[in-house]
Amino acid sequence: xxxxxxxxxxxxxxxxxxxxxxxxxxxxxxxxxxxxxxxxxxxxxxxxxxxxxxxxxxxxxxxxxxxxxxxxxxxxxxxxxxxxxxxxxxxxxxxxxxxxxxxxxxxxxxxxxxxxxxxxxxxxxxxx
Amino acid sequence: xxxxxxxxxxxxxxxxxxxxxxxxxxxxxxxxxxxxxxxxxxxxxxxxxxxxxxxxxxxxxxxxxxxxxxxxxxxxxxxxxxxxxxxxxxxxxxxxxxxxxxxxxxxxxxxxxxxxxxxxxxxxxxxx
Numbered sequence: 001x002x003x004x005x006x007x008x009x010x011x012x013x014x015x016x017x018x019x020x021x022x023x024x025x026x027x028x029x030x031x032x033x034x035x036x037x038x039x040x041x042x043x044x045x046x047x048x049x050x051x052x053x054x055x056x057x058x059x060x061x062x063x064x065x066x067x068x069x070x071x072x073x074x075x076x077x078x079x080x081x082x083x084x085x086x087x088x089x090x091x092x093x094x095x096x097x098x099x100x101x102x103x104x105x106x107x108x109x110x111x112x113x114x115x116x117x118x119x120x121x122x123x124x125x126x127x128x
Numbered sequence: 129x130x131x132x133x134x135x136x137x138x139x140x141x142x143x144x145x146x147x148x149x150x151x152x153x154x155x156x157x158x159x160x161x162x163x164x165x166x167x168x169x170x171x172x173x174x175x176x177x178x179x180x181x182x183x184x185x186x187x188x189x190x191x192x193x194x195x196x197x198x199x200x201x202x203x204x205x206x207x208x209x210x211x212x213x214x215x216x217x218x219x220x221x222x223x224x225x226x227x228x229x230x231x232x233x234x235x236x237x238x239x240x241x242x243x244x245x246x247x248x249x250x251x252x253x254x255x256x
Contacts, residue, residue, distance in 0.1 A: 022224050023219075025223075025226075025227035026222070026223035026226035026227040063224075064228070078227065078228070078229050079228065082224070082225060082228060083224070086225065087238065089217075089221055091242050092150070092151075093214065093217055093221065094242045094246065095147070095155075096154075096211070096214060098154035099151075099206065100192070100206070100207065100209070101207050102210065104240075104243040104244075104247065107239070108239060108243070110218060111222060111239050114222045115226065115232040115236070116232075118223065118232075
């Protein structure tokens with residue numbers, strides 16, 4: 001899996017790392033049990049601060065996407081419950097679309113399209 | 129429409145204002161053409177900084193949910209295109225759920241439930 005970091009992005013670097021790890025898990029590129037690079041290595045690879053990578057891994061652990069162990073490092077886990085804020089954030093997004101007079105059917109279609117892509121990528125990852 | 133501001137929340141106050149205005153539009157409580165309270169009034173009502181309300185209104189205008197005019201103040205507009213980041217944020221949320229092994233069917237059900245609530249509230253607002 002390739003991580004891409006955009007220094008100029010509005011999104012903080014630790015959130016870029018977090019989101020890409022989650023997309024990697026969702027697309028099946030990072031199945032349960034996969035070891036992520038160590039914090040030190042990732043920081044060195046991208047020339048970024050240890051603290052930034054630490055913040056990303058810490059958040060991923062708190063949200064239940066990885067386990068951090070002293071011996072094995074960061075390991076992907078696939079399972080668990082949705083975070084408390086997930087539904088809140090979904091509600092905010094749905095409200096934005098609804099407030100712009102986008103129809104429910106069209107909003108659901110957007111969701112279905114994205115989920116379909118994950119399913120297709122997952123299948124590809126499983127077959128390779 | 130009542131605004132509720134939680135001083136202790138992790139969500140910045142300007143985002144609380146923004147999100148609630150959008151939910152008000154989505155639920156039909158703030159139909160197109162509704163005037164929002166002036167920046168000065170809202171700041172005074174909640175004992176918050178003018179700058180904070182200004183930031184919320186400015187964001188709402190940039191995202192196309194309201195128009196700010198010197199004469200009429202902040203007026204709701206319902207229509208327009210989804211923001212550039214909307215699809216990105218939706219993709220990130222879908223990834224989070226998919227990465228936790230929540231099924232597509234269950235994710236779509238969450239979306240449908242929320243949209244159903246907006247539709248019901250909209251109907252209520254129209255009838256009242």
